[in-house]
Amino acid sequence: MNGKERFVAFLQQPSTLQELREGQEIFRAKEIQDYLYFVRDPDTALREMAPLLNTIDGFHAGALALLCGSRVENGGDVSIPLDATLTLMIRQLEQAFSYQKVCRELSDEELIQHFPEATQAHYGLPYTLLAAMTMLSRDVQARQQLQQRQDVRKLINELEELSSDYETLYYIKEALALLDNKELLVLDPTNERGFLTRLVGVQDRMYHCYALLQHAILEHTGPGYLNADPTVPDAVRYAQNRDLTRDDYQSLKDIHDYQRFSFCYPAVSRSEDGHYSFEPLGFFPGSASFYDNPAVALYDPPVILIGEKFMTFNWTPSNMYPVLHSALNSSVEIIRELSSEEVQNWLQKLSQRNKSPH
Template identity: 25%
Template sequence: MPASDAAFAAALRAPVTMPEDLDPLEQFFQRPEVSAFHARARDAGQADASLRTCAALLPSLHPGRAAAVALMCGSLVEDGADPAILFPVLLGLLRQWLHTLSPYCAQEVEDDDDEVEEVDRQAWLDARSRMADVPADRRWEVEALHQAADLLVLPMMTMALRDRGNHAALVSDAELMSLLHPMATSNDSLPFENLHYLWLASQLGYEDELVVVLPASMTGFVARAHAVNNNFHAFTLLQIIIGEHARSLDVQREIAAREPDQDGDTADFQWLQADAYANGELVNAMRFAWGEASLRHNVSRHGKRVLIALETDEGMKRNWSGFNGAMHEAQQPSMTFTRHLTPEEVASYLV
């Protein structure tokens, strides 16, 4: 191990027994051992090796220092280092840290709210009680872990949105996902500033072959979806494609012009799940493809996610806003037309 790496590891493994042992971020990056390590990591061809050094080191560090090091590593990934090297370690750290913090997290319940579920009321009371039971001279440890978890989100976003394997690992981590949703979206007792971004990232859709069927014309196409926020976002992007291929898809209605990242949009079609159809007939016009859902939650047929674009003036039509923008510069959402479906394929998706 190079001397600078050894000095870096030794300095960061120093015991943390009081709040003063943890440097603010600006001071942390100014530490000689840290700045020397970072300078060497930025040498040509050195970044990936430095990330591997950090991958071995991080689990032994205090969370406050581990999160700071991860943030530094995120900057290396932004400059082109391999995003897959460190992500599994960060995934494990966040899972562990959120598990430790989860007893202190609950959604607020008003004392005089008679309509709230008793289990939710008790969860709120329990979370507050557990925090009150933490000795005053140890409260800083919970606060430091809380801050570390929120900081860790930033490099994780950088890595998850630059590598589909990382994103797949995130959404397949059932334990982490079960913690992430309530702690990011329904947590008033120990709120996070950044955690909801990772929850939003977990909802992004990646489909190499997303099938869209238009029953009115018995046509359809296959598209490739990359980093799409949710179904609402997908509808906008797919309606752009339908407008561009309206003639070959034999679409009779006028398709509104729209931009991929516009703030709001409306439905040109009634968007349904594949099982709204059976034996070529519409059997459940209320089987909607809900806009807030992730692409991966849509029904599959023949091993592919399917959306039905029903060309009708009847039924519910929806407006939406705030779903079409990218949450991170590395997201780069897109929907790409791949090919038309054959008539036989269209029929097979409506059986």
């Protein structure tokens, strides 16, 4: 047999209990090392490995998924293994859930004998989750599709409640909560301007949105808009996860940021002279979820108001929105600035809503 045939034959053998217990030692197997040595082109390796992911046992499949993830990290085409990896991940989540229901009552020997697939999936799932995160970080569309899977969300939440065995589950849960291709309308009643924005890869804590949004607005309007301080380049780079090195992750760990505007709920009042104002104390908390804004349910797109800052809120980016993966970029871009007529229509709509007893 040649190297590829030995590699495939090795993976197609059922995982033994000893293999499961040894964990990462599988990556030292001669069959794996030889294959990786001779197949250097990432896409070639991915085209050969991806079709095997859902044909072999759960532990070997998890290890293989991680090998696929490493090829993607080395420049391989993420589209080659992505679908197969996500299919594997969902199946392993289900099997790991089954494993957790019985694992406390049986020995390892009994588990592998009576529940081999669930046991193998339990040991392979952490590798699969890492691989899936590597791939999802690079594909916005795939994230959006998975975010629509309420069954997957439910399964992840239930598995997380049932067991703390899968630390890497946190990253997939965060990926499913990312704000991807979400539009947000930003209105400035003071200057009667409006900005339609798009959020991509933004963590579902408004501090992350604010860090990116205030930078985008100041770049669009020019410095000093609403008497705002300029943003700090390193804080912006961290929020975007742009061009960060290993040293940057360490040196920026304790950096602080703060809001340049007041970010408020969409409630405005119209004075007799026709000018609009809003309550600056109606600050939309930075620790809140995007979906805590009532405008998400009321308006399409959701609306948030900005005005001159009247008090300062500080936050630590590494605490509020830690980098989830080096390949996961985050952005808020201004799609367009609204016309004066559009802004007036929106402000009128908000003021009428504010008057309504409902």
